[in-house]
Structures are given as C-alpha cells and as structure tokens.
Amino acid sequence: MSATLTATVLDELKRRLAERERMLRREIEEARAAREEGRTANIGVVVDRGDEANQHLQAGIAHLERERDLQELADIDEARRRMAEGTYGECIDCGRDIALERLRVQPSSLRCIACQEAREKRGPQPLRDPLDR
Numbered sequence: 001m002s003a004t005l006t007a008t009v010l011d012e013l014k015r016r017l018a019e020r021e022r023m024l025r026r027e028i029e030e031a032r033a034a035r036e037e038g039r040t041a042n043i044g045v046v047v048d049r050g051d052e053a054n055q056h057l058q059a060g061i062a063h064l065e066r067e068r069d070l071q072e073l074a075d076i077d078e079a080r081r082r083m084a085e086g087t088y089g090e091c092i093d094c095g096r097d098i099a100l101e102r103l104r105v106q107p108s109s110l111r112c113i114a115c116q117e118a119r120e121k122r123g124p125q126p127l128r129d130p131l132d133r
Contacts, residue, residue, distance in 0.1 A: 004100050005089045013107045014083070020107070021076050024069045031062055075108035091115050 005013075082088040089098050093115040102109050111119065 004097065005103075009100065010083065010088075013088075013103055014080075016104070016107045017076050017079055021073065024073055024076075028066060028069050031066060035059075035062065072108065075110070078110065079108040093119075 079088060082090075089100075089103060090096070091098055091112040092110045094112060096112055098109050098112045102113060109116070
C-alpha cells in the first residue's frame with residue numbers, strides 16, 4: 001500500500017467510497033421506480049412511431065446508465081478488497097502508486113493517470129469482471 005495512505009487518509013477514502021455507494025444505489029433504485037411507473041402509466045396509451053422510437057432510445061440510455069452504475073459499484077467492492085489486502089492505491093498495470101489527488105476524486109481508481117490514459121487511448125474495452133486483473 002502506498003506510503004501516503006495513512007490510516008486517516010484511508011478512513012477518508014473509505015467514507016468517500018461509502019457515500020458514492022449510497023448515491024449509486026439511490027440512483028439505481030430511483031431509475032427502477034421510474035421504469036416501473038412508466039410501464040404502468042403507458043398501459044392503454046396509443047403512441048405513434050416517433051413516440052415509440054423516443055421511448056426506445058430513452059430505455060437504451062437508461063440501461064447504459066444502469067450498467068455504468070453497476071460497474072462502479074463493482075469497482076467500489078474491488079477497492080475495498082484491495083484495502084483489506086493492502087494493495088489499495090497501487091496501479092494494477094504498472095504497480096506504481098496512484099496519486100492521492102486521483103484517489104480523493106475517484107477512490108475506486110485501479111490505475112495511475114498514465115496507465116488510465118493509455119487504456120482510454122486504446123478505445124472502449126469490454127466490461128470487465130472486477131476480479132480479473
């Protein structure tokens with residue numbers, strides 16, 4: 001674990017992870033409730049093709065947002081596992097320390113800035129299992 005990650009800093013990052021997890025779970029639940037409400041509100045409603053296409057587009061966007069949120073929840077679980085193992089704050093690609101500033105902004109970060117930028121330049125990657133390294 002990085003030398004800059006004192007017990008106080010780790011506690012701060014754990015609180016940030018917990019707050020982000022609460023926010024994500026709330027967003028997922030609100031989206032689920034809205035989806036259910038939309039299903040029941042449209043029963044017996046006649047829609048034209050434009051409305052139907054818009055509903056389909058909105059449903060696709062909502063699905064992608066949900067997938068992103070679920071992936072971030074998996075990343076939070078992975079960060080907690082790495083904290084317990086003592087590897088939190090180390091880049092999974094190069095092994096160097098992840099800057100504390102980066103961890104404060106994104107406490108579930110798995111990579112240092114350089115490795116993350118290199119990964120993003122390679123383009124979209126398939127969703128990963130957080131246990132795969």
